[in-house]
Amino acid sequence: MYIHRRIATELLRLIDQFPVVGIIGPRQVGKTTLARHLMENMNKECIYLDLELPEDQSKLYEPQLYLEQHSEKCIILDEIQQIPELFPVIRGLVDKHRVAGRYIVLGSASPALLRQSSETLAGRIVYKELAPFNLVEIAENYDMTQHWFRGGFPEAFLAMNEEFLRTWTRNFIQTYLERDLPVFGLTVNPILMRKMWTMMAHFHGGIWNASSFSKSLGITVPTVNRYIEFLEAAFIVNRLQPFHLNLKKRLVKSPKIYLRDTGILHYLAGITSFENLQGNVLLGNSWEGYAIEQIKQVLPGEIEAYYYRTHNGTESDLVLARGNIALACIEIKYTASPKPSKGFQIAIEDLKTPANFIITPKSETYPVASNIVVCNLADFLTSHLDAIMRM
DSSP states (O other): OOOOOTTHHHHHHHHTTOSEEEEEESTTSSHHHHHHHHHHTOSSOEEEEETTSHHHHHHTSSHHHHHHHTTTSEEEEETGGGOTTHHHHHHHHHHHSOOTTSEEEEEESOHHHHHHHHHHTTTTEEEEEOOSOOHHHHTTTSOHHHHHHHOSOHHHHTOSSHHHHHHHHHHHHHHIIIIIHHHHTOOOOHHHHHHHHHHHHHHTTEEOOHHHHHHHHTSOHHHHHHHHHHHHHTTSEEEEOBOOOSOSSOBOOSOEEEESOHHHHHHHTTOOSHHHHHTSTTHHHHHHHHHHHHHHHHOOTTOEEEEEEBTTSOEEEEEEEETTEEEEEEEEOOOSSOOOOHHHHHHHHHHTOSEEEEEESSOOOEEEETTEEEEEHHHIIIIIHHHHHTO
16 A cells, blocks of 8 residues: 655655755655656656666666657656666756756665766756655554564554564665675775664763763764764764753754654664553664654744753753744653653743654643643644744
8 A cells, every 4th residue: 555655745746846866765655656646647748767776777778868858758767766867967968958857866865876976967866755654644553562563664564464574674774884885985894884874772861971972983083973963864873963052051053863763763772562662771862763753844944943952950851943943842652641840841931942842652632730731742743843834
């Protein structure tokens, strides 16, 4: 069964406006499935080429000749990082015949690829990230706990049993470390990177401390920071930055680190079932990271996500802001009877946010204080977030 992706409508609009549309994201996130869905809903004939297949690669032996033959069609180039030299060819053909919807390029997350294509196709291409399934995409037909525990990669989320889930996740991590990282331009020992990923799983939701990782891994602090920046650009890690105002308070100024997909998090942490997660010390941080990722995925471009913390314990797990104006403070709790902490209430006073929430897995919506509302994550995503975006 095809699960509708929330960015599909926007992608169709962009295809009608730009000569080249790029869909980026990690491997096996569903880019090919989405592209085939778009083909069925476009008003022009499409040609799909998988650049990992020798048969399709051979069609582009003389790329300019082949692409010019199909100048009135939309050419979909999947795994374009396999032939990066196509970018200047596409630029030349677009400049000769600039019409919307000429090319859709699909690329697994590669920072070098994105830089190269952005420079070559500047002004001609627009990018959209396809993230793993978001809760709003699956909530109608699936249970949230399945999504939280398994993560949002389609094959993992829809796995027929736990054995297949573990096999898929193990192979995804192994392929990424041994095959994808070198292709993406990061030369690193796979064993070292696997150790770093495992450390990040146990550090999930913590304040980033490069020195600690440097000592444990036996590499320099600049190298650790380079690896984490690469993993963030490759959509594996989320660095949640602190929110700063000119307050006379000692603020924590280092980012918090989360693995973006909780299925990968749980596998690396050795958590083999949802029941096992309930008794694990990572439970609260896993829920926090899951909620933050679901919210960040659906935020419009003008609203950024941060956290807020002072050295005396004042904290908001998530701050939504437009520019330097904080719109909402959010506390994320895994509990059935949430109460606002003193630190959260002080954070609200500091930032003077007009909307404030405590998000739990299954609570009904109700005010817990004059300026704080309790709600579950699904209700926040589908109802309350729209009100914040209109502020």
